[in-house]
Amino acid sequence: MEKTDKLKSAWDKLDRNQLDLLEGINKEYLTFLNLAKTEREAVEYIVETSINHNFIDIADAKQIKAGDKLVYQLKDKICALIVMGENPLEDGANIVASHIDSPRIDLKAQPLYEADGQALFKTHYYGGIKKYQWVTIPLALHGVVCKKSGENVKVVIGEEADDMVFTISDLLPHLAKDQMEKKASEVIKGEDLNVLIGNYPLKDAHSDPVKANIMKILQEKYNIENDDFASAEFQLVPAFKAREVGFDRSMIGGYGQDDRVCAYTSLRAALEVENPQTTAICLFVDKEEIGSTGNTGLQSLLIENLVAELFTKMGEKDYFKVRQTLANSYALSADVNAAFDPNYPEVFEKLNNSFMSRGVVLTKYTGSRGKSSSNDANPEFLAKIRRLFDDYDVLWQVGELGKVDIGGGGTVAQYMSWYGMEVVDLGVAVLSMHSPFEVTSKADVYMAYRAYLGFMQSFLA
Numbered sequence: 011m012e013k014t015d016k017l018k019s020a021w022d023k024l025d026r027n028q029l030d031l032l033e034g035i036n037k038e039y040l041t042f043l044n045l046a047k048t049e050r051e052a053v054e055y056i057v058e059t060s061i062n063h064n065f066i067d068i069a070d071a072k073q074i075k076a077g078d079k080l081v082y083q084l085k086d087k088i089c090a091l092i093v094m095g096e097n098p099l100e101d102g103a104n105i106v107a108s109h110i111d112s113p114r115i116d117l118k119a120q121p122l123y124e125a126d127g128q129a130l131f132k133t134h135y136y137g138g139i140k141k142y143q144w145v146t147i148p149l150a151l152h153g154v155v156c157k158k159s160g161e162n163v164k165v166v167i168g169e170e171a172d173d174m175v176f177t178i179s180d181l182l183p184h185l186a187k188d189q190m191e192k193k194a195s196e197v198i199k200g201e202d203l204n205v206l207i208g209n210y211p212l213k214d215a216h217s218d219p220v221k222a223n224i225m226k227i228l229q230e231k232y233n234i235e236n237d238d239f240a241s242a243e244f245q246l247v248p249a250f251k252a253r254e255v256g257f258d259r260s261m262i263g264g265y266g267q268d269d270r271v272c273a274y275t276s277l278r279a280a281l282e283v284e285n286p287q288t289t290a291i292c293l294f295v296d297k298e299e300i301g302s303t304g305n306t307g308l309q310s311l312l313i314e315n316l317v318a319e320l321f322t323k324m325g326e327k328d329y330f331k332v333r334q335t336l337a338n339s340y341a342l343s344a345d346v347n348a349a350f351d352p353n354y355p356e357v358f359e360k361l362n363n364s365f366m367s368r369g370v371v372l373t374k375y376t377g378s379r380g381k382s383s384s385n386d387a388n389p390e391f392l393a394k395i396r397r398l399f400d401d402y403d404v405l406w407q408v409g410e411l412g413k414v415d416i417g418g419g420g421t422v423a424q425y426m427s428w429y430g431m432e433v434v435d436l437g438v439a440v441l442s443m444h445s446p447f448e449v450t451s452k453a454d455v456y457m458a459y460r461a462y463l464g465f466m467q468s469f470l471a
Contacts, residue, residue, distance in 0.1 A: 036452045076285070124219075263448070
């Protein structure tokens with residue numbers, strides 16, 4: 011259904027059975043948000059869940075055929091679910107791609123130091139954050155330490171009720187006169203995001219007794235030496251849980267919904283795809299928040315390598331068919347858009363911006379100021395998507411990321427379109443995007459699931 015002046019909330023379009031399904035999906039989504047706060051944790055959850063739903067590791071498949079359900083993972087930060095279709099793979103696939111990284115605070119390679127009786131970690135923030143939002147909140151430490159011996163030590167601290175947490179201090183109002191006169195972007199500097207981790211000195215330490223005590227704890231409890239930080243990947247994320255929001259419990263609030271709301275809903279949809287005519291690929295990637303760079307971002311050859319592996323499993327050595335497949339594919343860049351915020355109406359253009367609970371958001375183009383770094387979807391493809399939404403009774407709306415000259419942003423769509431496939435952004439409207447506590451509508455979560463299921467299950471003529 012297209013957005014009109016008469017369009018009401020998605021809640022008005024749902025019957026009792028749909029509302030029950032909606033609540034079940036959102037309950038599972040809350041669990042996902044609380045268990046998967048990093049890329050590695052998301053991959054672990056997705057792979058385990060898919061195997062429990064009769065997907066098999068692509069590495070264990072000797073040959074593949076129509077109807078097979080496969081799971082692919084790479085470097086513990088990327089994964090994909092594939093349901094093989096009846097049509098030849100070179101005719102194209104229906105691809106849904108979301109990202110599982112989120113803005114956060116990372117530890118530096120040499121993070122631990124002591125200053126004035128406090129032990130702290132040096133950090134480097136990841137992705138676009140408002141730095142002032144990350145001070146004076148409880149933070150949890152998630153990560154992995156890869157030791158020289160080959161042992162990997164997984165660390166999650168701050169998520170259990172009786173766990174310790176960490177925090178970044180801020181000035182008290184009584185002494186913050188000069189600070190309060192600064193621009194918001196300068197109130198907290200990147201080098202000031204130092205995380206408080208200890209205050210208790212180790213007796214008989216020759217120097218830096220608080221730091222020495224922290225190292226003693228790390229060695230005894232986690233088998234971590236100071237040099238191990240150089241080959242570690244630690245992330246600080248909000249320690250609080252995702253929760254239902256509102257007296258009516260109509261919304262979900264929590265960290266990392268950009269873009270784990272699209273990751274979860276596309277995962278849930280992929281698990282239900284059965285015997286599609288066109289091969290369905292549900293892709294979960296890393297590094298979108300910093301430009302899709304590196305060997306786990308979508309600027310790498312990961313999607314090309316995945317398709318090449320599928321052809322190899324089918325005994326096909328003609329690499330041109332890999333290019334054929336990608337060029338003939340249809341794709342949804344499953345990413346969020348900004349929900350209209352009545353507290354800040356001046357940055358939105360109401361006719362073309364998305365709203366909470368009005369359905370999944372179809373974003374024809376992203377980019378910033380003149381569509382820079384944008385994929386601009388072709389209208390022929392958009393017409394197919396509109397027909398698909400009618401077939402699957404998906405409530406949808408169009409969306410842009412604010413007024414033209416205000417700002418903007420990009421998604422993985424531009425990197426997928428390099429192959430010649432048809433791509434458009436489709437996701438959920440989010441309030442307080444990139445903050446430690448983002449908000450979505452349960453109704454939009456449900457509509458995203460329906461949209462992704464319809465897309466992966468369908469043959470788009």
